[in-house]
Amino acid sequence: MAGFEDAAARWNGRYAAEGFLFGTAPNDVLAAQAALFAPGDRVLCVADGEGRNATWLAGRSCAVTAFDISEVGLRKAAALATERGVAVDARLASVDTWGWDDPACGAPFDAVVAVFVQFATPSQRAAMFEGFARALRPGGVLLLVGYGPLQMTYRTGGPGILEHLYDEVMLREAFAGWRIERLHRAQRTLSEGAGHDGMSDVLELVARRP
Numbered sequence: 547m548a549g550f551e552d553a554a555a556r557w558n559g560r561y562a563a564e565g566f567l568f569g570t571a572p573n574d575v576l577a578a579q580a581a582l583f584a585p586g587d588r589v590l591c592v593a594d595g596e597g598r599n600a601t602w603l604a605g606r607s608c609a610v611t612a613f614d615i616s617e618v619g620l621r622k623a624a625a626l627a628t629e630r631g632v633a634v635d636a637r638l639a640s641v642d643t644w645g646w647d648d649p650a651c652g653a654p655f656d657a658v659v660a661v662f663v664q665f666a667t668p669s670q671r672a673a674m675f676e677g678f679a680r681a682l683r684p685g686g687v688l689l690l691v692g693y694g695p696l697q698m699t700y701r702t703g704g705p706g707i708l709e710h711l712y713d714e715v716m717l718r719e720a721f722a723g724w725r726i727e728r729l730h731r732a733q734r735t736l737s738e739g740a741g742h743d744g745m746s747d748v749l750e751l752v753a754r755r756p
């Protein structure tokens with residue numbers, strides 16, 4: 547489990563500082579896509595860190611399951627949920643071992659939300675994308691947000707590893723057979739705490755599982 551422990555230690559260290567590394571507001575793409583999420587929808591938030599996205603969805607009366615590898619992040623997420631008076635089923639887990647299609651892990655879901663999950667290597671990413679399909683019911687929706695290759699120049703957030711980033715061709719190939727409702731890329735300013743701050747290359751994907 548060295549991979550788990552290394553990643554957990556790294557992220558626990560990043561989240562140990564005072565405050566919320568990516569802020570407490572939901573990611574702006576998620577907020578803009580609010581209409582995708584109806585009250586009562588079962589939503590899985592992948593690697594949700596300090597809980598900004600999961601708590602926002604729970605505040606919109608979704609039934610939210612979230613997981614992350616960082617227990618420090620999860621503690622902050624729990625505090626944020628308490629402050630907002632919402633409930634999130636939050637678990638300590640890695641994408642590598644998450645029970646994507648396991649009813650004990652909340653499956654099947656109406657929606658999967660994966661915002662800046664670019665810790666994933668190409669092989670981890672392929673398995674994770676396959677996991678999204680297993681977690682969703684047919685017709686369920688995936689909202690994926692992440693950095694594109696120009697982020698290597700901007701260096702305003704993200705892993706700084708080119709092969710972890712997305713581009714349009716990669717996403718179209720990865721989700722071939724899904725109904726792609728939106729695939730958008732923009733160079734724009736992000737202001738999400740100290741972690742994502744400044745001009746950024748951002749891709750957004752909304753796709754429905756066949």
Ligand SMILES: C[S@@+](CC[C@H](N)C(=O)[O-])C[C@H]1O[C@@H](n2cnc3c(N)ncnc32)[C@H](O)[C@@H]1O
Pocket residue numbers: 553557568573592593594595596597598599613614615616619639640641642660661662663664665
């Ligand atoms: C850039 S942060 C994004 C957090 C959150 N999605 C957000 O938008 O605020 C990446 C997150 O991935 C988590 N993470 C890293 N490796 C992981 C893994 N193998 N499995 C699950 N989560 C992981 C980190 O703890 C961190 O919370």
